[in-house]
Amino acid sequence: MLRNDAESYGVVTILFHWIIAVIFLGQILLGYLMVRTGNYALQFSLFQWHKSLGFLILLLSGLRLLWRMVNPRPRMPDGISRIERAAAHAAHGFLYLALFVIPLTGWAVASSSPLQIPTYAFNLVVIPPLPLAISDQAEAFWTMSHAWLAYLSAIVATAHILAALHHHFWKRDAVLLRMLGARRPAPVRPHADPLRIANKDTRS
Amino acid sequence: MTIARTCVSAILKAAIPLLFAIAPALANADTLADVAGRYRIDASSRIGFVVEQIGGGGISGDFKKFSGVFALNNGDISRSSIEFTLFPESVNTGQSRIENFLRSDAVFDAQNFPTVTFKSTHITQTSANTATIDGILTARGKSSPASFQASLATHDRNAIVFHVEGKVMRSRYGMDVGTPIYSNVVQFNMTIHGQRG
Numbered sequence: 390m391l392r393n394d395a396e397s398y399g400v401v402t403i404l405f406h407w408i409i410a411v412i413f414l415g416q417i418l419l420g421y422l423m424v425r426t427g428n429y430a431l432q433f434s435l436f437q438w439h440k441s442l443g444f445l446i447l448l449l450s451g452l453r454l455l456w457r458m459v460n461p462r463p464r465m466p467d468g469i470s471r472i473e474r475a476a477a478h479a480a481h482g483f484l485y486l487a488l489f490v491i492p493l494t495g496w497a498v499a500s501s502s503p504l505q506i507p508t509y510a511f512n513l514v515v516i517p518p519l520p521l522a523i524s525d526q527a528e529a530f531w532t533m534s535h536a537w538l539a540y541l542s543a544i545v546a547t548a549h550i551l552a553a554l555h556h557h558f559w560k561r562d563a564v565l566l567r568m569l570g571a572r573r574p575a576p577v578r579p580h581a582d583p584l585r586i587a588n589k590d591t592r593s
Numbered sequence: 594m595t596i597a598r599t600c601v602s603a604i605l606k607a608a609i610p611l612l613f614a615i616a617p618a619l620a621n622a623d624t625l626a627d628v629a630g631r632y633r634i635d636a637s638s639r640i641g642f643v644v645e646q647i648g649g650g651g652i653s654g655d656f657k658k659f660s661g662v663f664a665l666n667n668g669d670i671s672r673s674s675i676e677f678t679l680f681p682e683s684v685n686t687g688q689s690r691i692e693n694f695l696r697s698d699a700v701f702d703a704q705n706f707p708t709v710t711f712k713s714t715h716i717t718q719t720s721a722n723t724a725t726i727d728g729i730l731t732a733r734g735k736s737s738p739a740s741f742q743a744s745l746a747t748h749d750r751n752a753i754v755f756h757v758e759g760k761v762m763r764s765r766y767g768m769d770v771g772t773p774i775y776s777n778v779v780q781f782n783m784t785i786h787g788q789r790g
C-alpha cells in the first residue's frame with residue numbers, strides 16, 4: 390500500500406506527486422502575482438511565503454527522489470508508443486529537474502540581492518544565503534534565470550497535465566487513475582469501468 | 594628669599610592637585626546653571642537608527658531632515674522640555690530600494706504623514722549628566738509614549754551636545770511590516786547639537 394509495485398503507485402508516491410504539484414502550480418501563480426503588486430507591505434509578505442513554500446518544495450522533492458530510488462516503477466500500460474514513452478520520460482525528467490533547479494535559482498536571487506533580506510522559512514527556520522556574488526547585476530541575472538525556468542516549466546507542466554487528461558478521456562487508459570490511487574485495474578477496460586457496466590445494464 | 598620661595602612652591606605643589614581634584618565637581622555644579630536656556634536643534638545633529646534582522650545584521654541609517662527646540666530649566670531639570678520633528682522622506686540607508694520601501698505606505702507613508710513628531714511630557718534626571726526623557730511620539734497618525742536616555746557630551750557658552758538613545762516599538766505606530774524577520778524594535782542613536790537662540 391505504502392510502496393509502489395509493478396502495477397500501481399503506492400500512497401507515498403501519490404501524496405508526494407499531488408502535494409508537490411499543488412504547491413508548484415501555486416508558486417508559479419504566487420510568483421507571477423507578487424512581482425506585479427504595487428502594495429509594498431503585501432508584496433513583502435508574499436515574497437516570504439513564496440520563499441518558504443519554495444524551500445518546502447525543495448525539501449519534499451529531495452525526499453521524493455529518495456523514495457523513488459528505493460521503489461519499483463509501475464510499468465506503463467500497454468498500447469503506448471515509443472514516442473509517447475520518450476516524451477513522458479523527457480517531461481518527467483524535466484519536471485524533476487525543475488523541482489530542484491527553480492528553488493535553487495530562487496535561493497540565488499535572495500542570496501545575491503544587495504537587499505540581503507533574510508530567509509526565515511515559515512518564521513521557523515533561518516536559511517543562510519548561498520555564497521554568491523552580491524550585486525544588482527548578479528541579482529538581475531538570477532532573477533531572469535529563475536523567472537524563465539519557472540515559466541518554461543509551467544509550459545511543460547501544462548503539456549504534462551494535458552497528456553494525463555488525454556490518457557484519461559481520450560485513450561481511456563489507467564495512467565491518470567493509478568496516480569489517483571486506483572489499484573490493479575483489470576486488463577480489459579470496458580468491464581473494469583463500473584459506470585459503463587451500469588450503462589450497459591440499463592440499456593439491455 | 595629662600596624661605597619665601599620655598600613657601601610659594603609648597604603652596605603651588607599643594608594647590609595644583611587640589612585644583613585638579615575639584616575641577617570636575619565644579620563643572621558638574623556649574624552645568625545646570627551654565628547650560629540653562631533655549632536651544633534650537635542644529636542640522637549638524639545626527640538621527641541614526643538600527644533595525645536588527647534575524648540571523649544577524651540589520652538595516653541602519655539616519656534621517657537627514659529634522660528640526661526641533663528644547664529648553665533646559667535652570668535648577669529643575671524636570672521642568673525642561675523638548676519638541677522634535679523629523680521628515681521620514683529624508684531617510685537614508687545607502688540603498689535606494691530600502692529607502693523607497695521605508696517612505697512607502699508599507700512603513701512611514703511619507704506622502705500622507707510627512708512628519709514624525711516627539712513631544713516630551715516628563716524629564717527625569719538620572720545622574721549628574723544624564724536624564725530620561727518621556728514623551729509622546731506620533732508617527733503615521735498614531736501617538737504612543739516613547740522614552741529616550743540623554744547624556745550630556747559637551748557644551749560651551751552657546752552650544753550643547755547630547756547623546757540620545759532610545760528604543761521604539763514600531764508596531765505601536767502601525768509599522769510592523771517585515772516582523773519578525775526585521776525586529777519590531779527600532780534603536781535610535783542620536784547626537785543632538787543644540788544652538789542657543
Ligand code: HEM
Pocket residue numbers: 413416417418419420421424436439440442443444446487488491492493494495496497498499508532535536539540
Ligand atoms: C518550485 C519553486 C518555485 C517556483 C515555481 C517559483 C516561481 C517563481 C515565479 C513564477 C516568479 C515570478 C517571476 C517573474 O515574473 O518575474 C518568481 C519570482 C521570485 N522567486 Fe520564485 N519560485 C520558486 C521558488 C523560490 C525560492 C525557493 C525562492 C527563494 C528562496 C524564490 C525567490 C523568488 C524571488 C525573490 C522572486 C522575485 C524575483 C524578482 O525580484 O522579480 N523562489 N518565482
Ligand code: HEM
Pocket residue numbers: 406409410411413414457477481482484485488546549550553554564565566568
Ligand atoms: C494537476 C495536474 C497534474 C496531473 C493531472 C498529473 C498527472 C500525472 C500522472 C497521471 C502521472 C503518472 C504518469 C505515469 O504513470 O507514468 C504523473 C507523474 C508525474 N508528474 Fe504529474 N500531474 C499533474 C501535475 C504535475 C505537476 C505540476 C508536476 C510538476 C512538478 C508534476 C510532476 C510529475 C512527475 C515528475 C511525474 C513522474 C513521477 C515518477 O515517475 O516518479 N505533475 N503526473
